[in-house]
Amino acid sequence: MRLSTKGRYAVMAMADLAVHSQNKPVALADIAERQEISLSYLEQLFGRLRKGGLVKSVRGPGGGYMLSRPGADIRVSDIILSVDEPIQTTRCSPGTPAGCHNNKGRCLTHDLWEELANQIYLYLSSVSLEDVTERRVLGTSGLIQGFESTAAQ
Template identity: 75%
Template sequence: MKLSTKGRYAVMAMCDLATHAEGKPVALADIAERQEISLSYLEQLFAKLRRGGLVKSVRGPGGGYLLAHKAADTRISDIILSVDEPIRATRCMPGQPIGCRGNQSRCQTHDLWEELGNQIYLYLSSVTVEDVTARRILGTSGVMPGGCGAEDVSPLLAEAGE
């Protein structure tokens, strides 16, 4: 299963917005530059996020976007669903009695992939923008050398005898 750039970029932009707003609107051009995302693409995403009630727009000089809710109340799953990104691991449409095979039956592993999609959704529903910006997510980005934003941990590995 692969999350498209639409969902990933929307989450990246919302986390950037939460980090840089400080009570003032943030211009999309600033987010686009910091996150290396096309401004026109961000404009499309933020139109969807605004319709989804996740951001508020402020017009005029000094305008831009603000989170519509606290970062602690904004779930990652809501962001992804707002930009029309389905969270599923099957080719079939959820809830449909027919499968994705040529004869409209479901494959033997259908239930496995459907449950994986459910677990991904549950996980993303349990994570908020604040969790991401406060770095409360388990991962390797701050642990493994050479990772995106990674720290050099070779002294730590040497101490551990590795």
């Protein structure tokens, strides 16, 4: 399974927003600079995040984006799904009985990969944005390189 840049960048940007907002709007240009993500790409992602109800925009001088609710109430799965990033591990279309073989049959390992997608979704649903920003999701890799220095800015 591979998570595209759309999902990864959305989570990175939301984590940055959560860390830097302090109850005031954050400009996308600032997030783009800190996270080294194209501003135009972020604008597209934040349009989807806004439609998904995860962020709200503030217009005018000093405007930008804010989280629509506390980070503890936003799940990583919500972020990924709001930018239309499917959590899929099979070649088959999710939820359809047709498989990926030419005869529409399912491969021998279909159920294995489908259950993996379910477990990934369950895990991402169990992790809040606050868990990420408070570093309660450290794995065996240790601290995330680069985020520590940007979070302190």
